[in-house]
Amino acid sequence: MNVTHRTSVARNGRAGSPTVRAAVVGAGFMGRVHAESVRRAGGQVVAVASSSPFTADAAAAALGAGRGYPSLDALLSDAEIDVLHVCAPNTVHVSVTLAALAAGVHVICEKPLATREADAAALVGAASGRVATVPFVYRFHPMIREMRQRLAAGEAGVLSTVSGGYLQDWLSESTDDDWRVDAELGGPSRAFADIGSHWCDLMEFITGDRIARLSAQTLVVHERREVSTEDVASVHFTTESGVVGTLLVSQVAAGRKNRLHIEVSGTQTSFGFDQEDPERLWVGRRRGNLVLLRDPDALSAQAARYSRLPAGHAQGYQDCFDAFVGDTYRAIRGEDPADGLPTFEDGLRAVRITEAVLRSAASGGEWNEVLP
Structure with missing residues (x-):
């Protein structure tokens, strides 16, 4: 680049x-x-x-x-x-x-790159000729890359459903507060824009499929401001290829610190990943399940690239962030940053999904199309 x-x-x-x-x-x-x-x-x-x-x-x-x-x-x-x-x-x-x-x-x-779709689109245009990225860093877990590679190779068979959630508890008490709660600083969406966007980006990155339509509900558990943003979001969706999906997002789920989990179900093989247990990838088959451990010697080349430590030496969130910044800097130096670097276009995509969620929730859960 x-x-x-x-x-x-x-x-x-x-x-x-x-x-x-x-x-x-x-x-x-x-x-x-x-x-x-x-x-x-x-x-x-x-x-x-x-x-x-x-x-x-x-x-x-x-x-x-x-x-x-x-x-x-x-x-x-x-x-x-x-x-x-x-x-x-x-x-x-x-x-x-x-x-x-x-x-x-x-x-x-x-993220969010912007709090309105028009502004995010303007940033995409303004960034022409520059390296411009958004830290959707969960893409850089080695076992996420392993899942993505196996899905691309057709191991799942026919995909039918995707399910999961992103659960946190840092706002579970009524006295918890942060600038993100203030719509004047955080924007019209909080829980979904903050963490639900991560899940949607990860799902589309793993499967290569995009959310086409969705129905959403949101919930305010604690009224902290005159204009309160959502604590919880529940989303049902269908993808462009017809896969059915469900997503639950919460920042008031006591005991859950940062649980992003996703399961992709296929007719031959299903795959499950939990960000709070990132060294493992669950592989489900009708005649026997197994758990893959992060081992650079046993992973695909796409996953091994981001496996920075020997097997048994746990990698986590900061390692993902380091890999994201490292790839961005390779692009800045004119080197090949490798596949999967999240750009402003991905940030725009997340804003469009967020706006569809807010529109649907405001209408009582009516199905909304997501702009491509």
Whole structure:
């Protein structure tokens, strides 16, 4: 992928080894995850933008950045960077990303890419000529890649159903709060846009099939704001090939910390994956089931590529994030990032599914078409 950008990728002390210079907007949990992945990918966090001069130094210290800036404008006008990681609240993703693209830098933008379909489509257009990715990082679990490869090879036979969910409990008590709950910062959807979008992206990535129509219900369990966003979403859908699917999303499921699970059922073989147990892939057959363990020597080449540690040494969420950032940086350096790098087009797709969910829920569960 050859692109042009404002600054050339710097060279570090090793001959011919390029260093990607990164900046981050947002110094919260996701900003820290991004910054750690920058370093593990061989990049350098040279700057972070904060909301004021009083917090800039603290933000830089939190992320291990070279310098803190009191605003995005100050950062973009002064810092020499190759890529901006956007980890700010959802409703400012568009303005921050557009500013970065106009400055000639590549962008990694947290999901949701935007809170409206029109804005997400505008970002796709503005990103032409840049590397622009969205961290749908669960694609980078080795056992997800193994499932995808086996489905592509036809091992499942005829697919009939896809089921699963994404369950968390960090908002299960009425006193739990976060900026994501505020529609002015998080947008009109919370639980589905935040985590349901991950599940839908993963399902479409694994199967190569797309959600065509859906019927949804949402539920507000705790009224935390004048305008409350959903705590729970239940979705029934059919895909373009006719597969039937169900999805349950909740951020108020006590005891479930981050359980993304998906099962794909076929006439010959079924496959199941649970993100809280990512070292295993369940393989179901009529005459005997088995569990595949993450072992680089036994996996397909597509899965082994992302199996960074020997068998028995558990990999998890941060490893997925590292692989995603690593592939993005390979694209920035003009190298082949390998198959499956999630781009702004994938971010736009997620916004379109989210809007279909909200339309359906508002109409009492009527079936809605999902824009392609």
